[in-house]
Amino acid sequence: MLILMVGLSGSKLWAQGPPFQVDDPVPVDFKHYEFYIFGATDGTPAETDYTGPAFEFNWGAVPRVQLHAVLPWGGINPANKAVYAPAGAGPSAKGLIDMELGAKIAYIKESKYIPQIGTFTMFEMPTGNADKGLGVGHIWYKLPLWLQKNEGKWLFDGGAGETVVPQTGFHDYPYGGFLLKREMNKKLDLAVEVFSHGSEGPIVPQAQASTMLDAGGYWHLKGEEAMQLLFAYGHSIAGRTENYAYLGLYWTWGKDDKKTDDKDKGSDEKKTSLLKNAMFSGHSLKNGF
Structure with a gap:
């Protein structure tokens, strides 16, 4: 029971838009896919937790709908200081x-x-060992609403949601934030965000509310979108002391219907050209040329 009371802060690290905690309402394009391999950390004076290696897969299953899955490994490191008990106590x-x-x-x-405007509903499945503090022990949920607006090289994301945790020692809490991103050049995008969450429960390291300021970006390694290095780091500016960090690699691929249409169009144009040439040739022979 004491081990269970260590809680789990790492479980929220992949719920937001990598590498940031604020997400967006833009699903993966239809018939396209995304894959991430990443590591992340979240810490308070009571406990430092990490996620990694973790694997994320997103699929544009139908237009305007993305299906999402994350398979994570991670760990917890309680501070074991009496002042932070029971959240920071245990192995x-x-x-x-x-x-x-x-x-x-x-x-x-x-x-x-x-x-x-869109939603990104999350279902956190109880695959972690709750007795060791690696999971909550029940299915829990995240119910956010996100907004996004593009203005030239600038992008604005923001929104808020509610986390629902039906487990003893935890309670429901709100979260939300705002992100500002700018395209610096074809290789680099940089962003800064403000992200807040409420108290997550008396037995978890985030027993108090916190507001963080995070900064990071995307380095395009291959082409403009196909492969990227994602990075972010942030620290609390209000509420309980907390820090956040993320580092990962991202790939995207899929069928581009527009390109397919262009190829088909090119093929049709080629057929039309050949037909015209044949008709012109026949017309010329008919007239004795």
Whole structure:
């Protein structure tokens, strides 16, 4: 029971938009895929927890809908200081932690004056060993609403949600934030965010609310989108002392219907050209040329 009371802060590290904690309402394109391999950490004076290696897969299953899964390993490192008991008391542990499943749905598409609006519902599955503090022990949920607007090289993301945790020692809490990103060049995007969460329960390291300021970005390693290095680091600016860090690699691929259409169009143009040449040749022979 004491080990269970260590809690699990690492379970929230992959719930937001990598490498940041604020997410967006833009699903993966239809018939496209995303894959991440990453590590992350989240710490308070009571405990420092980490996630890694972790694997994330996203699939554009139907237009405006993305299916999402994360398979994570991680660990907990309680401070074991009496002042932080019971949240920061107990042995260290590592292993498989709670797996995440979810669906991102875009309800309103971005226009000139209206931002894109969507949800990204998460289901945290109890795959981690709750007795060792590597999981919650029950299915728990995240229910956010996100907005996004693009203005030239600038991008704005923001929103808020509620985490629902039906487990003794935890309680439901709100979270939300705002992110500002700018395209520096074809290789580098940089961003800064403000992210807040409420108290997560009396037995977890985030027993008090915290507001963090995070900064990071995306380095395009191959092409503009196909492969990227993702990185971020942040620290609390209000509430309980907390820090956050993320480092990962990202790949994307899929069928591009537009390119397929262009190829088909090119093939049709070629056939039309050949037909015209044949007709012209026949017409020329007919007229004695």
